[in-house]
Amino acid sequence: MSSVHDLNQPVVLDLGSGLTKGGYAGTPDPSVVIGTLTGHAKLQRVLPSATAAPDMPGTPDGSRGKYGEATSSGGSVFVGEQLRNMCGVLRLEHAMQRGMVTDWSGAEEIWRHVSTDLLSVAHGEHPFLVTENALNARWNRERMGEFFFESLNAPSLCVAVPGVLSLYASGRTSGLVVDVGDTLTTTMAVADGHVDVHAMRRSEVGGRDVTERLGTLLQKSGVSLMGTSSEREAVRRVKERLCYIAEDAREEERRFIDEGVGGGKLGASFRLPDGNVLQVGTERFRAGEIVFRPHLMGAEVDGVAQSVHSCTQAVDMHLRRALxxxxxxxxxxxxxxxxxTRLLREVRALAPSNCKIRIHAPTDRLYSAFTGGSVLACLSTTFRSMAVSRSEYFEHGAGVLHHKCL
Ligand SMILES: Nc1ncnc2c1ncn2[C@@H]1O[C@H](COP(=O)(O)OP(=O)(O)OP(=O)(O)O)[C@@H](O)[C@H]1O
Ligand SMILES: [Mg+2]
Structure with a gap:
């Protein structure tokens, strides 16, 4: 049975391991993007004007401050904008890993902050569409359902796979989606709106691993930047600004050798928050190499091109060419x-020679899962048929979330 609140504008949250993106259905880009991170004070507060630290309990009712500072657990947990403002005095922790929540109180605080504080979602009045990575353990979705129905009082909830939503965003109903996020690489084949679950490939490799590897490579070059969480964040920024995927890693090594010490014009520099200038050479392309060759970080999983190939080979042979x-x-x-370019080159080498390979790379692909969710949630009849209502949830239990959603 639907409630009057089901008619209100749905809220769309792409709950990534690295970034939480949120907004109201109908907006093409998320209006809120924050790290799926929590901050914990690592220094003791000595001035009364300073923001509350663990030794000084916050508001007596356990409510949140301006920046999503939660005090319900006794100590202060910071989320959102505050992490940037207090960079250096907080220890940052990831609330999700490999698409699954690893710190429930942290993840719930982040989701609550986005919905209530940043999007001003009135309690119990807006349906939610949230994403969950494919092939997650069942309990992850059930516990998510518990939070949205029981803490946020959602009138209905729809859970969708981010890759499928990205396909919607591109205006297609068929295609092979390659989603490489912060901690996961997922490859899925969708034909006329049907996902082939058996052909889906998921490997535990993502941007966070690239950042880790960049940190390790820099350390080998004598620059230690992985000691604190704010240093790790700096390494992530170096990655986003300077790293790239070589078309051919061996050839790229040769080019760097030809250029001499520091890689000459192939090297690049980055100004760190303390003013020091970091020189980055071969690390620029070596770090990202793990997405194509995960064995470089000791992972016994296929690289992204091999995943595309094996996913395609696992679907019916009549569909392969189109994919x-x-x-x-x-x-x-x-x-x-x-x-x-690299993916095209590697897939071309693996695919049958008479197959035409075409890769679509929309510029807004960081947010395409949100965009697709935003489009889907606007189709009120479709959305309502896929969403689990509050009454269904309480009547049948959390298991119902596995039956209706994408
Ligand atoms: N311009 C860029 N160049 C390289 N990497 C980038 C860039 N912008 C963002 N990233 C990386 O993309 C990752 C975040 O992507 P995304 O939001 O798709 O992941 P997620 O959905 O949070 O994670 P997951 O899907 O693994 O749960 C981070 O590792 C970030 O460093
Ligand atoms: Mg994602």
Whole structure:
């Protein structure tokens, strides 16, 4: 049974391991994007004007401050904008890993902050469409449902796979989606709106691993930047600004050698927050190499091109040609420069020679899952048929979330 609140504008949240993106249905881009991170004070507060630290309990009712500072757990947990403002005095922790929540109180605080504080969603009045990565353990979705129905009082909830939403955003109903996010690479084949679950490939490699590897490579060059969480964040920014995927890693090594010490014009520099200038050489392309060759970080999983190939080979042979001709990139880590060219080259080498390979790389692919969710949630009849209503949830339990949603 639907409630009057089901008619209100749905709220769309793309709950990524790295970034939480949110906004109201109907907007093409998320109006809120924050890291899926929590900050914990690592220094002791000595001035009364300073923001509350763990030794000084916050508001007596356990409510949140201006920046999503939660005090319900006794100590202060910071989320959102405050992480940037208090950079250096907070220890940052990820609330999600490999698409699954690893710190529930942290994740819930982030989701609450986005919905209530930043999007001003009135309690219990707006349906939610949220994303969950494919092939997650069932309990992850059930616990998510508990939060949205029982803490946020959602009148209805729809859970969708981000890759499928990215396909919607591109205006297609068929294609092979390659989603490389912060901690996961997912490859899925969709034909006329039907996902082939058996052909889906998921590997635990993503942008966070690229950042880690960049940090390790820089350390080998004598620059230690992975000691604190704010240093790690600086390494992430270096990655986003300077790293790229080489078309051929061996050839790229040779080019750097030819250029001499520091890689000559192939090297680049980055000004760190302390004013020091960091020189980056071969690390620029070596770090991202793990997305194509995960064995470099010790992972026994296929690289992204091999995943595309094996996903295609796992679907019916009548559909394969069309899929090779309609590969869609999604997720922030596909923004590494050169990603598309390298993928094309490797997939071409693996695919049957008479297959035409076409890769679509929309410029807004960091947010395409949100955009697709925003479009879907505006189709009120479709959305309502896919969403689980509050009454269904309380009547049948959290298991109902596995039956109705994408
Ligand atoms: N311009 C860029 N170049 C390289 N990497 C980028 C760029 N912009 C964002 N990223 C990386 O993309 C990742 C975040 O992408 P995205 O938001 O798609 O992941 P997520 O949905 O949070 O994670 P997951 O899908 O793994 O749960 C981060 O690792 C970030 O560093
Ligand atoms: Mg994602």
């Amino acid at each position: 090779y001709g309609s590969v869609l990139l999604s997720g922030g880590s596909t923004l590494l420069r050169g990603f598309c």
